[in-house]
């Protein structure tokens with residue numbers, strides 16, 4: 001449905017390439033599907049996946065709130081009509097000025113993972129609710145976080161006790177299993193670790209209530225991933241197994257909400273054969289939208305709307321004069337042998353982590369433009 005609506009818009013408006021078109025009705029549908037799987041939970045859409053105002057409005061209309069990571073994301077959500085109570089500041093890396101900005105705009109929920117950040121929260125967001133992010137392993141994730149975020153689980157209870165001592169509201173535990181996580185069992189170790197920390201905090205007189213299971217829900221690019229229902233079933237079972245009383249649950253999906261709602265239309269700039277391989281250069285690449293092709297992590301699906309016939313292997317590359325701007329040279333892709341410069345190529349399920357990662361103008365190439373459809377028509381944002 002969403003691809004049809006997007007292609008109809010592209011053929012009527014012919015907006016020029018490259019561009020991302022997002023069907024916001026699909027965004028709202030995805031939010032509702034995920035909310036149905038976690039009926040007692042609060043959904044906080046991870047704004048970094050796609051911060052377009054029309055996307056934010058669709059999330060709000062479907063009953064979602066927002067996981068924000070910076071003052072600019074807070075401002076965008078409030079401008080889209082969100083109440084500050086629907087926002088949680090999920091980024092553990094923030095300056096005191098960022099915290100003060102969030103607090104001044106009414107944001108009261110924060111995630112932290114280090115004593116330094118906790119001290120800044122106590123100083124600039126007095127009395128705020130704080131969840132401590134723990135590091136969990138999610139080896140199957142296509143884009144894992146490594147060790148950048150999250151304290152060791154053994155340190156969490158002490159941090160929460162310190163939050164309590166500093167006059168903050170020690171709310172609970174957060175974790176993230178890594179983005180594009182195809183294993184619904186990946187949440188269980190984090191849920192189990194959280195339950196232990198709840199119990200340890202109780203012995204210190206600190207009563208926790210919140211479990212933030214993060215994002216990570218995968219979407220089908222070239223390989224199938226579990227359905228929202230399958231993720232929901234395993235995660236709910238893990239919560240039941242480890243928590244005698246169901247905690248307040250928060251989830252922070254980004255990719256699963258917006259990826260499938262977007263299509264990037266691109267144009268072939270050059271087709272060239274070197275050392276026996278056919279190289280196809282598109283007008284979109286690593287720096288103007290396809291950052292997640294780094295290490296060939298996300299294997300997008302490509303469609304050529306105007307050419308049929310025999311296909312052959314290709315290396316896919318972007319338009320800049322940077323040697324790293326190669327999309328896929330190990331992942332096997334085949335495109336029509338008749339493909340020529342000027343042909344249109346569509347990239348499916350490209351609504352998440354594309355335009356939002358686009359550089360300002362590397363090589364003078366502008367950031368990826370986004371057009372949002374609301375009810376099938378162009379949203380009238382500036």
Ligand SMILES: Cc1ncc(COP(=O)(O)O)c(C=O)c1O
Pocket residue numbers: 046049067090091176178179180214215216217252253254255256
């Ligand atoms: C704290 C936090 N929550 C949620 C998300 C969204 O994750 P995903 O897009 O995999 O659902 C991210 C992604 O980076 C994140 O850092």
